[in-house]
Amino acid sequence: MRSSTLFGIYAAVLVGFLGGLAGLTLYSLEKSRWWDARISLAQESYGLHLRLEADLYRLFKQHGDALLIGDRDDGISEAELQAKIDTTLDSIRTTIAREILMVGDEEIEELELLDEIEDDIESVNAAIANLSANGSRIETFVRIERLAALLDGDIDDELDQKIQAALDEEAEEVDEVLSEASAFRKWNERLVYLIVLAAIGVLLVALVSFNRQIRKPLTRLADGIGHLRGADYSKPVSLGGSQEFRELGTVLNSMAEGLAAREASRAEQKRQLEDTVAARTFELQQLIDKLETGEENRKRLMADISHELRTPLAIILGEADVTLRTSETLSEDASDSLARIRDSAKHTNQIVDDMLTVARFEAGQLRLDRKETDLRKILRDAVAMFPDPVQVETPESKVVASVDEVRLRQSVLALLQNARRYGGPTIGAMLEEGLASCKITIEDDGPGLSAAEKSQAFDRFFRGSNASGQGIEGSGLGLPVVKSIVEAHGGTVDLQDRQEGGLMITITLPKSPRMKVVQTDVLRETG
Template sequence: MKIINLVNLFAVLMLTLALGGVALSFWTTNQAERYNARIALAHESYERHLHLTINTYTLFKQFGDAMLIGDQDQGAGEAELIARIRADVAEIRRIIGTEIELVGEEEIEELELLAEIERLIEDLIVRFEVFKQADQSSEMRRDWESLSNILTDEIDRDFQVLIDEALAEEEEELRETNAAAAAHAKLTNQIAWGFATLSVLVTLLALLTYRRQISTPFQRLIAAARAFEGGYFSTRVRADGNSEISEVGKALDDMAEKVEMRTRALQKQNDVLEDAVAARTADLERLLNEAEVSEANRRQLLADVSHELRTPLTIIQGETDMALRGDIKSTAEYQEALRRARDTARHTTRLVDDLLFMSRQEAGEVRLELKTTDLVGLLRETLATFDQGVPLTTPLDMSPQQIDPLRVRQSVLALLQNARRHGGSDMSVHLENTPDGVGITVLDNGPGMPDAEKKLAFDRFFRGSNGSESYSEGTGLGLPLVRSIARAHGGTAVLADRPGGGLAASIELPAKPALRAVS
């Protein structure tokens, strides 16, 4: 079947269901309004009967009081109650009339019962008026028994029976109306479920037909087109039948086969070009990174040297200026000026050597003179040079290590000087075996170092908050030089707080140092 015919068929079915649903909605609404109106009228009638009962009993009580103690308000209260009673009767009659218009002649009985209640009330009112006008001293006493009979027989019995009957009829009408409304709701629900079931069936049939005749073939075409867009020309539509969609699918399959052959040839050429470009790009990136690192090291070195050489050069110039200024001085004065200039020059030379070593280490071009060295003996010689009172703790089975003894000695001396300068004279050195090599630790009992300063302690020219040394007492390169020497050996340098107070500065050296390029 053609697609347009399918669309027309399902459109007619859906329109029929829609019109049926609208008609059902109008009918249901109309019936619901009718039942609601009946229930409201029944409630209103029930309330008016109760109101009528209350006003009637109140009226007869006032009549009795007037006969016993006299009419205090000259009948005004009784007249108002009589007016209320008659208004209640008129309102109930109007409500019954509305019910008759709504449901038919079946409400006539209520109207007759209301007329009987009204006759009884009017008759009692007339009789009470007669008693009320009787002589208070003689006739009232004589007719008091008759008055009691009226209150007992005609009000408490006859009037209440009529009122109870009217209220019972209203309650029965409420029950019948509620039952009819419930039956109508049930019928409406059944019809609605029928419409819903039919709508679901029609919808399912429409969806099934649409999916089979239109959606599935189009999905195949769309999937194939997406695959072709992504370059997957090996995908095929494989459409069945002789429909227009099938013809389009076969044309796409033929086109994809031809494009695939051309794409494969182009892909081979593209792969060759991409490999060549990737290899060249990697080489360029590596060279660029090396150039950037070298340039950064060069600039940092120039900045550090310029900063640190300014003070010693100023000192040398000042000493020479003082020696040359004024009259001729004694030999001792000239010698003292030259000695201070020489010491400053040595300090500057050591500073430049340390900077060059660290720069070469950062660039991977440091020179190490590795020798098989007795590390215990080296540490003892170092401590003998520095301070024989510093204790040394060593393991019993320490084997010789492949290290640069001069550089290791220099790093240990730097740690000792740093500990004495910042931690006091109570120091100790520990040598121990580690899983990866050996560790040299210098311990002190000083104030330690904040965590924030530990992160900066290995930066060039950093001086901690507890450092008070002058220019001649240090270069600011002690810990950075220690780290550079340790890294040149393939190890590291760390700072840690001691549990009992103080600082632990450690050098960790591997068993076999990594080889470095030598320039």
């Protein structure tokens, strides 16, 4: 059974109990009002009969006094009492009629008894009237004797008994009503207790049903969801309880089966993916190893070629110089050819030196002869060796750092030559000292470089558009050589645009060495 149907039945039963209890309460209230009204009518009738009895005795006393001592007020008092008696009789008759309406025909006997009392009253009144209307003079004791006989016979024996019977009947009716009310209240109390006990029983059954149909399935549902959350699909979910929970358990089991199948498929896909990634990683590692090996071979080959080219270039340069100095018989054409050979050898030798410097740095074999040196001297020497005028700014005090003086001066000269070739006519050099580093800045007022050209400026053989498009000489190794030397010192090289236009190249060097000393150079220079 569905829990909604079951608890609907429980709710209907409880509502029925509550409705019954409410109806019983209303019925009890109405019955109490009915009893109160009946008791009130009985008590009212009892009081009216007492009043009737008292008024009759007063009336008969007035008649007796009138017979014995004469009628002093011409019967007015008797008439008033008779009127009260008539009113009382009407009130009693009205009360009895109301009782008949409440309880039925069983009160008709009271009405008949009242008629008899009324008839007796009329007969007594008639007898007293006949006694008073007799015209012959009767002796006083005779009147008293007749009056006594009338009172003892008609009034004491008949009328008084009937009035007393009516009073006893009203008193008995009051007791009967009180007894019935007490019995009904007891019955009503037992019925209320029974309804309450039945409601408590239904409530207990509803609680037990709630525990079995709702609470326990909810607990099992929470446990089952916990297993599903933990990816445990091996244990089926058995909720029990009402039909809704059993259907929900079926849905959860179906979902768990689907998730288990999907998890197995995902695990298989993951395993296959891991195998594929491992295979691709192995292939990629092999390619990286090959590339690294090729790069190392390339660097070593470049270093070896640069090293091997220095000897023949030195010989060519030396032979050309010797021939030009010692031979006075050479023709002008021959002298020009030898001069061109010497200049070309110098240029080629410079390119080879630059290539060798870069190759050694990339191989981690660039050896530096570090010494505590005043950087102002290096900057001034480089400017002195530079053919064009340079605006120099240096601190007044020494700026000392551990550097290779020759290599650093080579870097500054390369930057000055780069500014002369690709920059404007105005060149400036500035030295700044910080707490842990020093900066050497070379700036010009030329066209500068674009963002794309700045990102490629330190690549070997790269030349900017303002150089390649205007036929300016250069090998494209100046900045790479500077970068290699500066980074070998543990510093950096930065390119920035000047606010006034042009390019600003800044070398930042630590005051003390940051890098380990490079191992013994395996590429030895010759010549």
